Amino acid sequence: MKKPNIYSPHLEIAKKYWENFLNKRDIAIDATTGNGHDSLFLATILSKLGRLYCIDIQKKAIDSTTILLKKKLTKKEFQNISIIHTSHEDLQKIVEDEVNLIVYNLGYLPTSDKKIITKAKSTINSIKSALAILAKKAAISIMSYVGHAEGEKEYIAIRDFLKTLDRKQYSVICHTWLNREKAPIFFWIEKI
Numbered sequence: 001m002k003k004p005n006i007y008s009p010h011l012e013i014a015k016k017y018w019e020n021f022l023n024k025r026d027i028a029i030d031a032t033t034g035n036g037h038d039s040l041f042l043a044t045i046l047s048k049l050g051r052l053y054c055i056d057i058q059k060k061a062i063d064s065t066t067i068l069l070k071k072k073l074t075k076k077e078f079q080n081i082s083i084i085h086t087s088h089e090d091l092q093k094i095v096e097d098e099v100n101l102i103v104y105n106l107g108y109l110p111t112s113d114k115k116i117i118t119k120a121k122s123t124i125n126s127i128k129s130a131l132a133i134l135a136k137k138a139a140i141s142i143m144s145y146v147g148h149a150e151g152e153k154e155y156i157a158i159r160d161f162l163k164t165l166d167r168k169q170y171s172v173i174c175h176t177w178l179n180r181e182k183a184p185i186f187f188w189i190e191k192i
């Protein structure tokens with residue numbers, strides 16, 4: 001299947017990491033599935049061999065993701081995807097598998113209610129839960145937006161939490177754009 005063609009420089013960086021890291025038979029979670037664009041990209045990497053969980057707290061997001069994935073994927077590819085309407089706070093209860101990649105694209109849906117937004121406390125709970133279900137070869141990808149007050153608070157909480165991770169167990173990388181004001185910040189946490 002042809003990859004979707006939506007260009008955002010920060011998301012392109014994240015996608016390069018996902019493509020380099022994920023194998024076809026891996027298990028991945030999109031912890032903020034939104035309109036399903038990131039999920040679709042992950043699904044094309046996994047093809048019909050891997051497994052993908054798509055999670056969102058918003059019913060509208062669940063519906064949009066279902067419509068997009070059904071439209072763009074084959075029946076066989078769609079069969080290996082679970083789309084779950086819930087908060088990503090307790091991933092351990094939602095997903096029983098050990099997971100290779102967990103993806104967060106934080107903030108709010110641009111075309112939707114901006115009050116439904118990821119928040120520092122629940123995001124940190126979710127990241128802690130994500131760390132507990134990682135497979136031996138695994139990573140967490142986080143795109144954090146600092147252009148609004150809630151996002152700035154969330155970014156600081158994530159950054160401070162990630163600094164506490166044991167460097168013998170995890171490699172923690174942080175990317176940003178030095179010539180873009182309030183540019184999104186990308187974290188990549190990889191198990192060593």
Ligand SMILES: C[S@@+](CC[C@H](N)C(=O)[O-])C[C@H]1O[C@@H](n2cnc3c(N)ncnc32)[C@H](O)[C@@H]1O
Binds near residue numbers: 039056058
């Ligand atoms: C920037 S959007 C995600 C964009 C999406 N990945 C895409 O490709 O369209 C952020 C999403 O996080 C969701 N969200 C907010 N709080 C959440 C939570 N506690 N658990 C799961 N999803 C949440 C929002 O409903 C929103 O759809």
